[in-house]
Amino acid sequence: MTSFLLAENRRKSIGVRVGNIQIGGGAPIVVQSMTNTDTANVKETTAQVKALADAGSELVRITVNTSAAAEAVPKIRDELDRLGCNVPLVGDFHYIGHKLLSETPSCAEALAKYRINPGNVGFREKRDQQFQTMVEMAIKYNRPIRIGVNWGSLDQELLAELMDKNAKHTTPLDAQQVMQIALVESALRSAALAENVGLSSSKIIISCKVSQVQDLIAVYKNLSEKCQYALHVGLTEAGMGSKGIVASTAGIGVLLQQGIGDTIRVSLTPEPGGDRTREIIVAQEILQTMGLRSFVPMVIACPGCGRTTSTVFQDLADRIQSYVRRKMPEWSLLYNGVETMQLAVMGCIVNGPGESKHANIGISLPGTGENPAAPVFIDGEKVTTLRGPNIAEDFHKIVDDYVAKTYLPKNS
Numbered sequence: 001m002t003s004f005l006l007a008e009n010r011r012k013s014i015g016v017r018v019g020n021i022q023i024g025g026g027a028p029i030v031v032q033s034m035t036n037t038d039t040a041n042v043k044e045t046t047a048q049v050k051a052l053a054d055a056g057s058e059l060v061r062i063t064v065n066t067s068a069a070a071e072a073v074p075k076i077r078d079e080l081d082r083l084g085c086n087v088p089l090v091g092d093f094h095y096i097g098h099k100l101l102s103e104t105p106s107c108a109e110a111l112a113k114y115r116i117n118p119g120n121v122g123f124r125e126k127r128d129q130q131f132q133t134m135v136e137m138a139i140k141y142n143r144p145i146r147i148g149v150n151w152g153s154l155d156q157e158l159l160a161e162l163m164d165k166n167a168k169h170t171t172p173l174d175a176q177q178v179m180q181i182a183l184v185e186s187a188l189r190s191a192a193l194a195e196n197v198g199l200s201s202s203k204i205i206i207s208c209k210v211s212q213v214q215d216l217i218a219v220y221k222n223l224s225e226k227c228q229y230a231l232h233v234g235l236t237e238a239g240m241g242s243k244g245i246v247a248s249t250a251g252i253g254v255l256l257q258q259g260i261g262d263t264i265r266v267s268l269t270p271e272p273g274g275d276r277t278r279e280i281i282v283a284q285e286i287l288q289t290m291g292l293r294s295f296v297p298m299v300i301a302c303p304g305c306g307r308t309t310s311t312v313f314q315d316l317a318d319r320i321q322s323y324v325r326r327k328m329p330e331w332s333l334l335y336n337g338v339e340t341m342q343l344a345v346m347g348c349i350v351n352g353p354g355e356s357k358h359a360n361i362g363i364s365l366p367g368t369g370e371n372p373a374a375p376v377f378i379d380g381e382k383v384t385t386l387r388g389p390n391i392a393e394d395f396h397k398i399v400d401d402y403v404a405k406t407y408l409p410k411n412s
Helices: 002-008 042-055 067-082 097-103 105-110 125-140 156-167 175-197 213-226 241-257 278-289 310-334 352-358 391-406
Strands: 016-018 021-023 030-034 059-063 089-093 113-116 145-150 204-209 230-233 298-301 342-346 361-364 373-378 381-387
Touching (some): 021 030, 030 278, 042 278, 067 097, 097 105, 097 125, 113 125, 125 145, 145 175, 156 175, 175 213, 204 213, 213 230, 213 241, 310 391, 373 391, 381 391
Antiparallel strands (some): 373 381
């Protein structure tokens, strides 16, 4: 019921095709990410793009900041194709994007979308000319663009213009509010210019990135009321670890609940040596816990308390969740709908049996001080009790059997 209500509440946006992916126009909300490798290094960038795509990124953005990077793009595309990875590549351009696209046609053709930052395309009389050149390349190669405004590189001339106008009002807004308005104005002026050059509105996606949650909500609410372009949503510098996850979830979640957003990115700063794919898992979990999409079977687990045998319970929950994620690539190739499956791993008899009955498959440990004896429930009915040292492995087999019996094969 929740997913239906959220779907009905979604803002009506213009659909944009990016390679094999549809963004907006009622399509499922798309998860995307970005590499942090030197794009000129074909081997490293290809490996990271594939890792991100394998983790579930449906678009991957790469930096195109030098001639060497631009020349590497078609090689990366060819190598990905050789590996059977068809994820669309998005080129991230700043300052000299007009030159790189014009001088490296193989790059322009290999990319599925161009990201243009209006604050970094040039200054004064060159700005519109260089922006126009990039739009003309998009038209030539039939590619969409993302007009990506960022408050860290906001057009200072536009901001000064709006500040001057605001100062003349009898009740002027504060500087923060003017900045929010400037972000939206920059995006919409650039989109209008792109359309004037000849680019269809069905080739335009807009983003207005900020790093504070309340700014994000205010800017996108304003933006969504003023246009029907597809919108890319996310904080620009969410941060590390729990801070980045919480901030992104808070901001993106509020907007999605209001029906705003066609594609999202969770921009996490990786821990030293950390895995870049973590941001994709967070983005997927935002969408799945809100009932907007399903990517992998959800494992519901209680937090544990004084009644639970913590080490046994925690180990069981971790092993089951890891197993499900490990098996999902195989299941997704073989079966339809397995991503909607729900599992419950509960720690004691207080809520354990009841919660387990609500899941497709649930297991409930007895609690502190007792030998592990875990009843298993399938679709609300108790089917067996697992005991001994191999409870996790035995439960894995139950899950495998349930998947094979319940979900239709894809080639049937």
